Each structure stands twice: as structure tokens, then as C-alpha cells.
Amino acid sequence: MKSISVKAFAKINVGLRITGRRPDGYHTLETVFAPVDWYDVLTFSPADSITMSCSNRELACDESNLCVRAARALADFAGLSHGVRIELEKNIPFGAGLGGGSSDAAATLAALNRFWAVHAPLGELHRLATSLGADVPYFLESKGLAYATGIGEELEDLNLSLPFWVVTLFPGEQISTVWAYKNFHPRFERDVPDLRHALRALCEQKDTSVCSLLENDFETAVFEHFPAVGAIKDELLDAGSLYASLSGSGSAVFGLFHSEDDARRAVGRFESRCRCALTPPSFTMS
Ligand SMILES: C[C@](O)(CO)[C@H](O)COP(=O)(O)OP(=O)(O)OC[C@H]1O[C@@H](n2ccc(N)nc2=O)[C@H](O)[C@@H]1O
Numbered sequence: 001m002k003s004i005s006v007k008a009f010a011k012i013n014v015g016l017r018i019t020g021r022r023p024d025g026y027h028t029l030e031t032v033f034a035p036v037d038w039y040d041v042l043t044f045s046p047a048d049s050i051t052m053s054c055s056n057r058e059l060a061c062d063e064s065n066l067c068v069r070a071a072r073a074l075a076d077f078a079g080l081s082h083g084v085r086i087e088l089e090k091n092i093p094f095g096a097g098l099g100g101g102s103s104d105a106a107a108t109l110a111a112l113n114r115f116w117a118v119h120a121p122l123g124e125l126h127r128l129a130t131s132l133g134a135d136v137p138y139f140l141e142s143k144g145l146a147y148a149t150g151i152g153e154e155l156e157d158l159n160l161s162l163p164f165w166v167v168t169l170f171p172g173e174q175i176s177t178v179w180a181y182k183n184f185h186p187r188f189e190r191d192v193p194d195l196r197h198a199l200r201a202l203c204e205q206k207d208t209s210v211c212s213l214l215e216n217d218f219e220t221a222v223f224e225h226f227p228a229v230g231a232i233k234d235e236l237l238d239a240g241s242l243y244a245s246l247s248g249s250g251s252a253v254f255g256l257f258h259s260e261d262d263a264r265r266a267v268g269r270f271e272s273r274c275r276c277a278l279t280p281p282s283f284t285m286s
């Protein structure tokens with residue numbers, strides 16, 4: 001058996017409304033996931049046991065790593081004692097709101113499902129993905145824009161792509177998702193059209209009047225606690241982005257640009273103090 005390598009892309013959230021809190025402590029939300037051109041690379045090779053290494057030594061490669069957890073979950077489901085060597089080239093910043101760990105977990109499930117010839121149906125992989133994290137199912141099942149509800153696992157592919165250049169910036173602050181969900185300012189009662197209408201208008205007609213509906217409910221608390229992150233968003237708007245927002249629970253911030261020149265100029269403005277990724281229009285994961 002030869003080795004296989006796959007890319008695990010990052011995501012941004014275009015609009016993120018927290019709509020309630022479940023008895024188990026998880027929150028229900030409404031969001032639209034969009035892929036960006038920032039990715040990890042995972043390589044799987046034959047081995048007698050499940051082992052892992054990572055290019056970023058700050059990331060533990062033990063049983064806590066989401067790739068190892070995904071491999072164990074699939075092996076347990078299939079009743080297999082197969083091994084695999086997982087090598088992770090870590091490029092996506094973590095604690096960023098970019099779903100890097102979630103994407104790695106989904107890529108591991110999908111790759112090992114083939115590599116080990118488990119051939120588990122998508123419904124079973126979805127169940128395993130949800131058990132690994134709320135963001136994991138999106139990376140397993142979508143290549144483009146997806147509307148998510150529930151805790152983020154109820155997905156509807158929008159068959160849309162963003163017709164804009166996307167500048168994604170990581171200013172360096174690592175923000176805990178748990179912290180963010182404990183500190184956001186609830187606005188559960190809101191009578192607004194769902195995000196699908198706004199994204200359809202934005203993507204199909206480039207109707208930027210809907211951007212005021214694309215709020216991220218974590219922003220108030222995150223920007224209060226990390227004002228430098230909020231300043232990045234303001235600077236992106238000042239640099240000409242038609243829309244800018246925190247991604248997920250942060251600290252990554254992204255801006256949408258009509259023109260490649262403006263987007264590249266914005267990258268030049270931030271690249272000395274942020275890690276940056278530039279995503280072209282109509283981008284999908286492949
Ligand atoms: C903020 C988002 O990234 C938006 O896409 C996601 O909601 C977070 O997804 P995630 O990082 O995969 O989150 P998980 O690893 O499943 O959960 C981490 C912790 O975040 C909180 N959490 C997460 C998702 C959710 N819908 N409600 C929550 O309250 C819970 O305290 C949970 O224990």
C-alpha cells in the first residue's frame with residue numbers, strides 16, 4: 001500500500017448568529033461556511049499502529065490530536081486494528097476561528113475510509129464527524145458555501161461561491177472557542193431573514209446592501225477583550241473591503257474585495273504583522 005496525501009482547507013464564517021443554548025451546553029447557530037485557500041497537508045502511510053507527527057511542534061500529536069481521534073473513531077466503528085502513520089504539515093493557524101483542526105479531522109476520516117477500505121457510508125461518517133467537533137461535518141460534506149444550523153452539523157449546500165477576492169488575516173491571538181461561547185453577548189430574539197437569502201443576493205447580484213445582515217455574534221465580546229483584533233477589521237474596511245468580519249470565534253478576520261489589485265494591496269499592508277491568505281473568486285475545495 002502506497003502513501004496518500006490530501007489537503008485540508010480552512011473555512012471562514014460569512015454571518016454567524018447564535019440562536020439559542022441547548023441543555024447540553026452547546027449553542028444553536030446559523031452561519032454560512034465558505035472555504036479559503038489556506039490548507040494543511042496530511043500524508044497517510046502504512047504502519048502497525050496509529051502514530052502521528054506534525055511540522056508545528058506546538059501541536060500535540062498524542063491522543064488529543066483531532067487526526068488521531070478521527071483515526072481511532074473510524075477504526076473503532078469498523079472494528080479494525082489497522083495502523084497508519086499520519087504526517088501533518090500544519091499551515092492553518094490554530095485558535096484562529098478557521099476550523100483547521102476540524103478540517104484535519106474530516107480529511108482524516110475521508111482519507112482513511114478509502115485507505116483502510118472501510119467504505120463507511122456518508123451518514124456514518126457524518127455521525128463520527130459530529131462526535132469529533134461541530135465544524136467537522138462541513139469539511140466532510142461540502143466543497144463550497146454551506147448553510148449550517150443546529151450546532152453547525154445540519155448542512156445545506158448553497159451551490160454558490162463568493163464572487164470576490166478574500167483576504168484572510170491571522171493577527172496572532174489564539175482565542176478559545178469555549179471562552180468565546182461563554183462570553184458572547186446573546187441576541188437570541190431577532191426577526192431577520194435567514195442568511196441564505198442574504199448570501200444568494202450577495203453572490204448572485206453582488207448586492208452589498210445585505211452585508212449589514214452578515215453579523216458575527218462573537219465580535220462584540222472578542223473586540224472588547226482583544227481590541228487589536230477589532231482594529232484589524234476596521235483597517236480592512238479602510239483598505240477598501242466591501243465587507244469585513246471576524247471568522248468563527250476568532251481571532252482571524254477576513255475582508256471581501258471586488259478587485260484583485262485592492263486585495264493584493266491589502267495583503268501588502270498587513271503581511272508584516274499578520275499571517276495572510278489570499279483567496280480568488282469562486283474558490284472551492286479540491
Ligand atoms: C465557532 C465555530 O467555529 C463556528 O463555525 C463553531 O461553532 C465551533 O466549532 P468547533 O470548534 O468544532 O467546536 P467544538 O470543538 O465542537 O466545541 C468546542 C466547545 O465550543 C462550544 N460550542 C461549540 C459549538 C457550538 N455550536 N456551541 C458551543 O457551545 C462548547 O463549549 C464546546 O465544548
Ligand SMILES: Nc1ncnc2c1ncn2[C@@H]1O[C@H](COP(=O)(O)OP(=O)(O)OP(=O)(O)O)[C@@H](O)[C@H]1O
Nearest residue numbers: 065066094095096097098099100101102104177248
Ligand atoms: N490537527 C489539529 N490541528 C489544529 N488544532 C488541533 C488539531 N488537533 C487538535 N487540535 C486542538 O483543537 C483546537 C482547535 O483547533 P481548530 O483549528 O479547529 O480551532 P479554531 O482554529 O479555533 O477554529 P474554529 O474555532 O473555527 O473551530 C486547537 O487549539 C488545538 O488545541
